[in-house]
Amino acid sequence: xxxxxxxxxxxxxxxxxxxxxxxxxxxxxxxxxxxxxxxxxxxxxxxxxxxxxxxxxxxxxxxxxxxxxxxxxxxxxxxxxxxxxxxxxxxxxxxxxxxxxxxxxxxxxxxxxxxxxxxxx
Amino acid sequence: xxxxxxxxxxxxxxxxxxxxxxxxxxxxxxxxxxxxxxxxxxxxxxxxxxxxxxxxxxxxxxxxxxxxxxxxxxxxxxxxxxxxxxxxxxxxxxxxxxxxxxxxxxxxxxxxxxxxxxxxxxxxxxxxxxxxxxxxxxxxxxxxxxxxxxxxxxxxxxxxxxxx
Numbered sequence: 623x624x625x626x627x628x629x630x631x632x633x634x635x636x637x638x639x640x641x642x643x644x645x646x647x648x649x650x651x652x653x654x655x656x657x658x659x660x661x662x663x664x665x666x667x668x669x670x671x672x673x674x675x676x677x678x679x680x681x682x683x684x685x686x687x688x689x690x691x692x693x694x695x696x697x698x699x700x701x702x703x704x705x706x707x708x709x710x711x712x713x714x715x716x717x718x719x720x721x722x723x724x725x726x727x728x729x730x731x732x733x734x735x736x737x738x739x740x741x742x743x
Numbered sequence: 744x745x746x747x748x749x750x751x752x753x754x755x756x757x758x759x760x761x762x763x764x765x766x767x768x769x770x771x772x773x774x775x776x777x778x779x780x781x782x783x784x785x786x787x788x789x790x791x792x793x794x795x796x797x798x799x800x801x802x803x804x805x806x807x808x809x810x811x812x813x814x815x816x817x818x819x820x821x822x823x824x825x826x827x828x829x830x831x832x833x834x835x836x837x838x839x840x841x842x843x844x845x846x847x848x849x850x851x852x853x854x855x856x857x858x859x860x861x862x863x864x865x866x867x868x869x870x871x872x873x874x875x876x877x878x879x880x881x882x883x884x885x886x887x888x889x890x891x892x893x894x895x896x897x898x899x900x901x902x903x904x905x906x907x
Contacts (some may be wrong), residue, residue, distance in 0.1 A: 628850040
């Protein structure tokens with residue numbers, strides 16, 4: 623989830639090139655679109671930016687935390703906001719990894735490979 | 744919780760951090776070498792009629808607010824697009840919307856990286872980038888406030904910080 627289509631496209635490229643085993647990559651440009659997807663699709667991992675219009679990443683994560691049905695959802699933040707406050711907020715919301723922009727594709731690849739490899743209960 | 748003073752965001756140290764943020768964004772995510780411009784000025788600015796892109800990102804952090812504006816010639820925008828996307832020269836050129844999206848994200852990363860490093864602590868909010876095309880001189884007049892002059896692949900980039 624990112625409001626930049628270019629960023630979403632790059633992340634998709636990295637996921638595919640990394641050989642991370644995924645069935646399908648779904649896209650959303652804000653939290654409202656992401657919730658609609660989560661309601662209807664069996665999603666295992668959410669990669670989300672923070673600063674977005676309509677519903678930002680932090681608001682989405684708080685909404686997800688309110689529902690048991692999404693307890694097993696793996697969550698990775700990819701954001702320009704690397705502030706202490708955001709990281710602490712992410713930790714409280716059970717975010718698996720926090721990746722700060724700018725990042726090299728190799729770092730994203732390693733984060734995703736480790737995250738998906740670790741699995742979630 | 745630490746609250747930055749407005750003056751700290753435009754202090755020389757913060758402007759140095761801005762240069763570092765530009766270099767990091769350009770080289771790490773856009774695979775484009777970047778340098779602070781030498782004292783004798785920017786690389787060739789081209790002609791006054793050349794198209795430039797102006798990308799502005801508004802920020803708000805713990806009571807401070809302002810705008811980071813990136814100003815760059817169209818050919819550098821295209822080069823950044825190609826580098827970021829790994830575009831093959833034989834592929835169709837990007838649409839205006841795609842180019843604006845990419846340069847907006849470029850400005851977004853610079854603003855976010857600068858804020859994170861300048862005042863570590865409070866979270867910040869960034870608006871969606873606003874990108875427009877302008878003639879060179881109008882582009883360079885797009886923002887007041889301190890600015891850094893950079894050279895990306897021998898092409899000029901100007902980044903300015905204006906406080907609300």
